[in-house]
């Protein structure tokens with residue numbers, strides 16, 4: 001039994017994440033998705049709440065063939081304690097999937113195996129680029145699974161981002 005952890009902020013969950021998860025699902029028996037910075041929302045880098053991100057990911061993964069645990073993870077002030085915090089919130093895992101250099105370093109120092117999945121169409125598929133399109137009123141729907149676009153519309157996510165992007 002091999003259980004993997006994939007950590008990200010998923011602001012929003014997009015087709016790059018989807019392609020990574022499809023590959024991971026071929027390698028592990030169970031997958032934990034850790035939603036990082038769970039406590040942060042309603043700012044331009046983190047527009048969506050942890051609950052909204054849970055909804056996006058769970059709907060987009062409705063057909064996945066392996067068990068998936070979606071777990072919000074709040075940040076902690078001390079990087080040196082973060083891995084212990086993550087372990088306290090998740091089922092035990094054997095391998096971590098991430099491209100984030102700090103996350104790689106912290107798990108490696110804790111003696112946990114880390115793999116960095118290759119980037120998929122990174123020029124368009126990054127949270128930063130997608131959020132910029134949302135704020136600018138440009139097309140973003142093709143960058144995310146259709147279920148995620150539905151959630152963003154249901155929660156009036158574009159209106160939220162355009163509102164918080166205003167200056168007073």
Ligand SMILES: Nc1ncnc2c1ncn2[C@@H]1O[C@H](COP(=O)(O)OP(=O)(O)OP(=O)(O)O)[C@@H](O)[C@H]1O
Pocket residue numbers: 007008009010011015016017020097098099100117118119120121122125126127128129
């Ligand atoms: N297009 C992509 N292809 C493969 N992996 C990706 C892609 N975009 C992000 N990832 C990886 O997914 C994980 C979670 O990333 P994250 O939620 O920060 O998305 P992001 O697109 O990098 O967002 P942001 O631009 O907001 O930092 C990270 O390990 C990141 O390297």
Ligand SMILES: NC(=O)c1ccc[n+]([C@@H]2O[C@H](COP(=O)(O)O)[C@@H](O)[C@H]2O)c1
Pocket residue numbers: 007008009010035036037038074075076077078079080082098099100102103106
């Ligand atoms: N000290 C901490 O709380 C700590 C340390 C490393 C990563 N993280 C979190 O892990 C997540 C990593 O996700 P990204 O790869 O999407 O940046 C982020 O939410 C980040 O804040 C938190």
